[in-house]
Amino acid sequence: MLPCQAYVDTTNLLSNEIRIEDQELFNRYIQSFPYQASDINFTNLFMWRHLYSLRYEVINGLLCISGYYYGEPFILPPLAQKSYDPAVLSHTLTILKNRFKIFSYPLKIKFLPVHMLEDFQNLKSHRLIFKSDRDNFDYIYAAKDLSTLQGRKYHSKKNHLNFFMRNTSYEYIPITPSLVDECINLTRRLKAGDYSPLEKDLLENEERAVGEALKHMKQLDYKGAALLINGQVEAFTLGEQTDADTMLIHIEKANAEIRGLYQAINFLFCQEECKDIQYVNREEDMGFANLRKAKESYHPIRLLEKYDVVVE
Structure with a gap:
């Protein structure tokens, strides 16, 4: 995750601040599905919660986490336990899209791992725009x-x-x-x-x-x-x-x-x-040239791709 200079108040988007006491709840979701991405990890979310104004709420049984990035509100991919029900995921995105309207921003999902693309591409009730986010691989x-x-x-x-x-x-x-x-x-x-x-x-x-x-x-x-x-x-x-x-x-x-x-x-x-x-x-290297050079110098065997998704 990359820190942001501008601030947008997202406190009305989702209900709950992340506390250390929430670790068990988060891990029930995070550990039950192979998310793999470093962003979907309780320690990371807890460490950086103030910077990103991270908040969460369970909607339709999915763990939803919101924050802001370069001044724009975003959500992480809603987290499921074990598998995704397309109808539940679609309805949850509709709820979140309606909440985002108060910021005059479209609903944006950040840090979607490449192996989860299909779960979102198969949604027929929303128009989704996918964009590779190289800085956060x-x-x-x-x-x-x-x-x-x-x-x-x-x-x-x-x-x-x-x-x-x-x-x-x-x-x-x-x-x-x-x-x-x-x-x-x-x-x-x-x-x-x-x-x-x-x-x-x-x-x-x-x-x-x-x-x-x-x-x-x-x-x-x-x-x-x-x-x-x-x-x-x-x-x-x-x-x-x-x-x-x-x-x-x-x-x-x-x-x-x-x-x-x-x-x-x-x-x-x-x-x-x-x-x-x-x-x-x-x-990730967060787009910093010196970090990219340092990380590449250790010769990764692969990069875990992540995507931004705009829900229209």
């Missing part, structure tokens, strides 16, 4: 690639990693409540630099999102790890196993002034936590 990697860095294509990564391992005394440890403040402080330190206004906005909101995730680590389902150098947190990551095959990386932060540190936190976390995992989802 998820990058999917083979876990074995990231935990070994074998082969010529990873030569540069392995060089940086080896330099770090040879020249740095470090400690790799799980994140515990005692490290929360240090991880937040690292996130704050890394905001310094020459960034565009949109990137600054992202970093400000990322700090709040990281804080939300870390302060609720006992309730949320992710695993966290940190790298300590001279007793100080200089890198950390948060990842969550979303199904039997996939680890989703929510956050990865590292002091870029320490050569090989980014490679090390990624490599060590995948070695430790992805032993029985086939795939690693490192989320």
Whole structure:
């Protein structure tokens, strides 16, 4: 998800703010259908709920989630348990379309995964316009690639990693409540630099999102790890196993002034936590050229396509 500079009040669209107590409800939907997309995940929704003014409501048995993106209101694909009933989905979209009229915007669905297109294309009672959203494609990697860095294509990564391992005394440890403040402080330190206004906005909101995730680590389902150098947190990551095959990386932060540190936190976390995992989802690049270059440099085995859908 990409942060937005403009704000639209969507508080009248759906009834309920997302609370940590809603995790069980959300997971009943999210875990019963192979949504796969990083956006359809309770930890992500909870972390970023303030930025996107996310709200939810169960309509016709479907979990509907609204927010805003670049100042325009949107919904996530209404979430079903196990399978979609076309008549129920169609009626739910009609209800949501009528609510969107108060904003003078068409009903827009964001982050629809490619494997769900057919469920929506088969709806006959609405005219739907589909548009590929490349900036929000998820990058999917083979876990074995990231935990070994074998082969010529990873030569540069392995060089940086080896330099770090040879020249740095470090400690790799799980994140515990005692490290929360240090991880937040690292996130704050890394905001310094020459960034565009949109990137600054992202970093400000990322700090709040990281804080939300870390302060609720006992309730949320992710695993966290940190790298300590001279007793100080200089890198950390948060990842969550979303199904039997996939680890989703929510956050990865590292002091870029320490050569090989980014490679090390990624490599060590995948070695430790992805032993029985086939795939690693490192989320989207949000249209930022530097992020796209970094994510492509790890050679994803595929991109999980997502679509915008306008309901007319």
